[in-house]
Amino acid sequence: MNAYAIAHLRQPGTVDPEVYEYMELIQATLDPFEGRFLIHGGRTRVLEGSWPGGTVMIEFPDFAAAEAWYASADYRKILRLRTDHLVGEVILVEGCGPDHDSAAMGARLRAEAR
Template identity: 45%
Template sequence: MPAYWIAHVTVTDPEAYKGYQSLAPAAFARFGARFLARGGQSEVLEGPEAARHVVIEFPDLAAARACYHSDEYRAARAARAGAAEVAVVIVDGL
C-alpha cells in the first residue's frame, strides 16, 4: 500500500536552498519516490500559510520512513537548515 509525504515549505534563502535541491533527488530515487504535486498554484483554506505544498508517493510506509532517515536525505536536510521553514508529515495510503 502506498504512503505519502506531505510537505509545506516556505523558502527563506533561495540561494542556500539550492544545496537541498541538489542533494534530495538521490534519496527520492533510492526509495522509489514519485512526485504527485510540487509547488504550483495552491490555496490555503485552513491553517498556516506556506509558499509551496509537495505530495510525494512512496511504495509503502517503510520506504517513506527509510527515505526520511536515510544518509542521503539527512545530508539534504542539513543543507536546507536555515534556508526554509518546512513541515513534513508521512501518511499511510488507502
C-alpha cells in the same frame, strides 16, 4: 499501501542558494526508495483558512520505504540545506487503498463512539 511525505514549506526571506542545491540533490536520495514527486510547488488556491508557502508531496510504495528514505544517510546529508533556510512542517502519512469507503468508515467510527 502507498505512503506520502507531505511538506508545507515557507520561505522566511530571500531564497538562499543552498535551497537550490537541495532541490538539485533530493531526487537522487528518493530513487533507491522509489519516491516520486506528486506535488512540488505549483499553483495553490486556499479555500479555507490560511496556507502561506508551498506544498510538496512525495509518493512512496509503502510507509517503510518513506521512513527508510527520511532516515537514509544520503538524505540526512542534504537535509540541512532545506531546514537551515525554509520553515515548515513535514509529515509521513499512509494512504488509503483504492477500495476506501468514507461512508463505511464514518459509520464504523460512529458505532465505536457509542
